[in-house]
Amino acid sequence: MTQIFVSRPLPDQVLDAARALGTLTVRDSNAPLTPDELRQSLRDYDVVLPTLGDMFAAEVFADVPTPKCGLLANFGVGYNHIDVQAAKAAGVVVTNTPGAVTDATADIAMTLMLMSARRAGQGERLVRAGKWQGWHPTQMLGMHLSGKTVGIVGMGRIGTAIAQRCHFGFGMNVLYYNRSKKTLPFVATQLADLADLAHQADVLVMAVPSGAATWHLANSEVFAAMQPHAHFINISRGDVVDEAALIRALQEGQIAGAGLDVYEQEPHVPEALIAMENVTLLPHLGTAALEIRAGMGLMAVENIKAFLGNATPPNLVLHT
The missing domain is CATH 3.40.50.720 (NAD(P)-binding Rossmann-like Domain)
Known part of the structure; x- marks a missing residue:
């Protein structure tokens, strides 16, 4: 069974949709992932759904050169917290959620x-x-x-x-x-x-x-x-x-x-x-409406679904 890790609590409808794709582990903290949690998520899960502040920097991938994780399905349009080139080198696909925001x-x-x-x-x-x-x-x-x-x-x-x-x-x-x-x-x-x-x-x-x-x-x-x-x-x-x-x-x-x-x-x-x-x-309220956050999460789930089905995710972050 596919192991999916969600780094923050998300709207219920998003989590319900994700559960249909595999075994879900939802972290109950709203703080960014710690350095140890970042590395553990790459080692222990097939898919990670991170968000703003979860710093998947080059050194994180360097410490986990052969990750179990194949997809970082980012919750959010911005992905500056993920080193996309380092992810690519480690064989990890990165997606985001444009449009909904x-x-x-x-x-x-x-x-x-x-x-x-x-x-x-x-x-x-x-x-x-x-x-x-x-x-x-x-x-x-x-x-x-x-x-x-x-x-x-x-x-x-x-x-x-x-x-x-x-x-x-x-x-x-x-x-x-x-x-x-x-x-x-x-x-x-x-x-x-x-x-x-x-x-x-x-x-x-x-x-x-x-x-x-x-x-x-x-x-x-x-x-x-x-x-x-x-x-x-x-x-x-x-x-x-x-x-x-x-x-x-x-x-x-x-x-x-x-x-x-x-x-x-x-x-x-x-x-x-x-x-x-x-x-x-303002306290980063840009997308702070329930229907918007739910839409972002469901978009991330669609990216996961495509990845698990060996299809190109609809919101693939291009490696440039």
Whole structure:
């Protein structure tokens, strides 16, 4: 019987579907796998269903050169916690769950854009602290989003979904920076220079995958190019942002505010960010809706099912 290991508790319908494929072991902790657990999972199970934070680095595969595990069916679209080349060398296939996360993540981007521009987090804290003294004409004036310019870094599935919401929902002018040409069903302008995009945007949104090419893509040069009234949003991965440079830009007034759902050393959030009223901080809520998490899990199960049936998994991570 196929031995399947699930690294975190998942929705019941996902676990029920997985049980139909083999003997299931579900770890009851929500913390990332420990170094010993990472190695044990490769040694003892045919399939592992890991997720964000389960660091299957090259040294883990080096310590288990002939793993029993043949598939890492990642729960999530991002797989920067898995060394795909090392997995390939060890004979381990890697899959992910794109598509299911697109709309939910785009919705969180819009949530952060509105919260940051309209100072919603600051306003809620004011009310909860019992310090609100009533409406007046100049109370907590923020930036109106409608008709403004959004700059989107990365026009993949999620970037496109954000752009659609901005264009059709808010009448925003859409600019974007992307490594390849895109054909989009709405008006959008591609810029070749990231600093130029940052300078023209009222709101700059990061929507790129994590990797060597995008590490600290949002850096001091990008923040220096932004306008003082502009807001910075990140819903991709924490390491695409130089967090120290972002903190300096906020403290020095180079930009007006920021909205973050992910962090460079997650779950650690720098005290400097927590202390600033013009920063909206969410606890990685991008896909935090039951139907979305269930959909992600069922997609992972479909990848497992295909692998066990000697077919190509539908969401194979290509080894590049």
